[in-house]
Amino acid sequence: xxxxxxxxxxxxxxxxxxxxxxxxxxxxxxxxxxxxxxxxxxxxxxxxxxxxxxxxxxxxxxxxxxxxxxxxxxxxxxxxxxxxxxxxxxxxxxxxxxxxxxxxxxxxxxxxxxxxxxxxxxxxxxxxxxxxxxxxxxxxxxxxxxxxxxxxxxxxxxxxxxxxxxxxxxxxxxxxxxxxxxxxxxxxxxxxxxxxxxxxxxxxxxxxxxxxxxxxxxxxxxxxxxxxxxxxxxxxxxxxxxxxxxxxxxxxxxxxxxxxxxxxxxxxxxxxxxxxxxxxxxxxxxxxxxxxxxxxxxxxxxxxxxxxxxxxxxxxxxxxxxxxxxxxxxxxxxxxxxxxxxxxxxxxxxxxxxxxxxxxxxxxxxxx
Numbered sequence: 001x002x003x004x005x006x007x008x009x010x011x012x013x014x015x016x017x018x019x020x021x022x023x024x025x026x027x028x029x030x031x032x033x034x035x036x037x038x039x040x041x042x043x044x045x046x047x048x049x050x051x052x053x054x055x056x057x058x059x060x061x062x063x064x065x066x067x068x069x070x071x072x073x074x075x076x077x078x079x080x081x082x083x084x085x086x087x088x089x090x091x092x093x094x095x096x097x098x099x100x101x102x103x104x105x106x107x108x109x110x111x112x113x114x115x116x117x118x119x120x121x122x123x124x125x126x127x128x129x130x131x132x133x134x135x136x137x138x139x140x141x142x143x144x145x146x147x148x149x150x151x152x153x154x155x156x157x158x159x160x161x162x163x164x165x166x167x168x169x170x171x172x173x174x175x176x177x178x179x180x181x182x183x184x185x186x187x188x189x190x191x192x193x194x195x196x197x198x199x200x201x202x203x204x205x206x207x208x209x210x211x212x213x214x215x216x217x218x219x220x221x222x223x224x225x226x227x228x229x230x231x232x233x234x235x236x237x238x239x240x241x242x243x244x245x246x247x248x249x250x251x252x253x254x255x256x257x258x259x260x261x262x263x264x265x266x267x268x269x270x271x272x273x274x275x276x277x278x279x280x281x282x283x284x285x286x287x288x289x290x291x292x293x294x295x296x297x298x299x300x301x302x303x304x305x306x307x308x309x310x311x312x313x314x315x316x317x318x319x320x321x322x323x324x325x326x327x328x329x330x331x332x333x334x335x336x337x338x339x340x341x342x343x344x345x346x347x348x349x350x351x352x353x354x355x356x357x358x359x360x361x362x363x364x365x366x367x368x
Contacts, residue, residue, distance in 0.1 A: 013056075017041040021054025033058050040064040100128045104135060116143040167245045168292060168300055180291030186243030187255035187285040187328065188307055189228075190314035191219070191262060194278040196236035212236065215277075218265040226258045231302060237314075238262075241302060244290050252285050252331035256357060259283060259322045266320075282313025283324040283357070285331050305349075312346045313354065322357035329355045 001010045013034045020027060026044035033039040043056040100120070107118045118139055120132040171179055193199075200208045216233055223230050223240050227248065231239045242258070243251035259281050266279050286306035293299050309325055317323035329338050337358030343351040 015041075017043045017056055017058070018054050021045055021056055022052060023054075024052070030061055038062075100124075100132055104132060107135065107139075111139060111142070116146060172292060172298070178291075180289060181245065183244045183247065183288045183290065185247075185249075185251060185285065185331075186241050186288045186306070187251040187283060187331070188241050188288070188302065188310035189239070189255055189259055189262075190282045190311050191238040192280050192314050193236040194280060194319045196277075199277070215266065215269055218269070219262055222258060222261040222265065226254050226261075228254065228258055231300065241288070241290075243285075244288060252283075252328055252333075253335050255283055255285075256322075256324075256332060256336050259357065260359060263320060263322070278319035280314050280317040280319055281322045282310055282315070282317050283322060283328045284310035284313050285325075285328045309346070309349065309352075312349070312352075316344050316346070316354075318356065324355050324357050326353040326355070 001007050004010070011034065015032065015034055017027075017029065017031050017033075021043035022045065024045040028040070028042040030038060031041050033041065038061045039058040040061050041056055041058045043054060046053045046055045103120055107120055110118045116139060119136055122129050122132045122136070168179060212233075216238060219238055219240075220230055226242070227246070228240050228242045229244065231241055233239070240258070242248055242255045248254060262281065263279065266277060269275070270277055284306055286309070287304055288306050289303045290300065291303075293301055309327075313323045313325055313328075323341065324332075324338065332338070338355035339358060341354045341356050344354050346352045
């Protein structure tokens with residue numbers, strides 16, 4: 001073969017395919033050729049003359065299946081690219097579809113934290129859009145109901161503060177059901193109009209109401225100015241206290257100033273309306289017990305001998321004068337002038353030395 005430079009009729013072929021072809025077998029298989037290389041072999045017998053020949057047609061599998069392998073790689077690459085594209089598209093679509101639900105979840109969490117001004121963007125008419133719109137409507141309803149409740153609470157607080165001091169109202173709102181406190185030092189004032197029953201006889205109810213409302217409202221204003229707690233009005237009587245529920249060591253001095261301001265309010269009323277209404281004022285100080293009475297209609301009231309003594313100072317007093325007990329005069333500690341009135345028989349107590357409070361304070365400035 002080297003000499004002739006050819007293998008024709010010289011290369012011995014003894015492979016499974018050639019043996020089968022000579023044996024009369026026809027087939028197409030992948031087998032090893034005479035070089036030991038994988039090849040796609042198609043073979044079969046052929047008769048020529050008086051001899052049996054075998055005919056083989058072979059091509060290397062690498063060459064035969066090159067296009068198939070190329071197609072497989074192309075298909076695999078296409079499948080990978082398509083999978084990536086579909087995955088990315090799926091993520092985008094999923095995010096777009098889940099975004100409203102994520103926003104809804106975040107908005108619900110905000111509402112749960114107390115933010116009632118959350119509003120979702122409604123950009124579709126599908127079920128998600130309807131759900132978002134329903135959520136917005138729910139938040140608006142909750143906000144309106146919350147505002148209504150807040151307004152009602154504010155109104156209730158306002159009404160409660162009309163009958164109770166703020167510290168007591170806060171304790172009642174916090175859950176205390178029985179409130180009673182003892183104070184060792186407080187000053188009580190009682191004011192009573194002289195001849196009010198006679199004056200009001202035959203007058204229209206609204207005229208009487210307007211008179212009391214205007215007069216007692218002026219008393220309330222100066223009481224607030226001096227930090228004095230109004231307790232109640234009973235008909236034409238006015239009662240207030242200084243030194244509770246917030247203690248004040250200068251309660252006697254403060255109440256002395258208030259009593260003169262109350263007489264000033266009465267004088268101003270008389271000048272405006274051309275009337276000559278008179279008033280008795282009584283002052284006393286001492287230990288007091290204060291607490292809340294009632295469960296549906298509350299009242300903050302006072303008990304003790306000090307209350308009775310202050311009431312007696314008023315009832316035994318002189319019109320347009322301020323009568324004080326000797327205990328109250330002593331508590332003033334020389335800050336106010338006073339004229340001794342002498343002993344007065346007090347029911348249930350006996351004789352008590354009293355004073356008529358002067359108009360001029362010895363010490364002009366008192367720390368309220």
